[in-house]
Amino acid sequence: MESNKRQKTLFSREEIAERVRELGIEISKDYKEKDLVVVSLLRGSFVFTSDLVRELSIPVEVDFMTTSSYGHSEESSGLVDIVHDLRTDIEGKDVLIVDDIMDSGFTLENVVKHLEKKSPKSIKISVMLDKPSRRKVNLSPDYVGFAIPDVFIVGYGLNYGDFYRNIPYIFTFE
Secondary structure: OOOOOOEEEEEEEHHHHHHHHHHHHHHHHOOOOOOOOEEEOOOOOOHHHHHHHHHHOOOOOEEEEEEOOOOOOOOOOOOOEEEEOOOOOOOOOOEEEEEEEEEOOOHHHHHHHHHHHOOOOEEEEHHHHHHOOOOOOOOHHHHHHHOOOOOEEEEEEEEEEEEEEOOOEEEEEE
């Protein structure tokens, strides 16, 4: 753990809760009377997904996929492995992929391509954080908590090494 560096809070627990509430309202409106499956990309998105689905006012099915691209590095390798696939049959259903952050876009691009083979009715993406300046693919999220500059962020599900996922706010090291 990096205990010798100071933390700079980017988004407080309260700011995150308010933004997730707003996203929940928007998504509930957009998917009213649809057959929605939320696909949470583990591990980073588990906190965001949990908060987000509790803000939805519509019936929703939740499933999980585990992908791997970062390892213990601060940058994506560009190689994406699907470690654990969905259990849910998404054929003909509306799918909302939920992830913690969209950076290069490699992970989400690969997940979208993988899920398209399962014949869903639609696929959209929701991320807590979007780093558009780092995008390396032609893909953008449909629902964004916050857009951020090119800084390494931690907390609220985002890790550094094996730590900090449990921190209820989002910060960077100074």
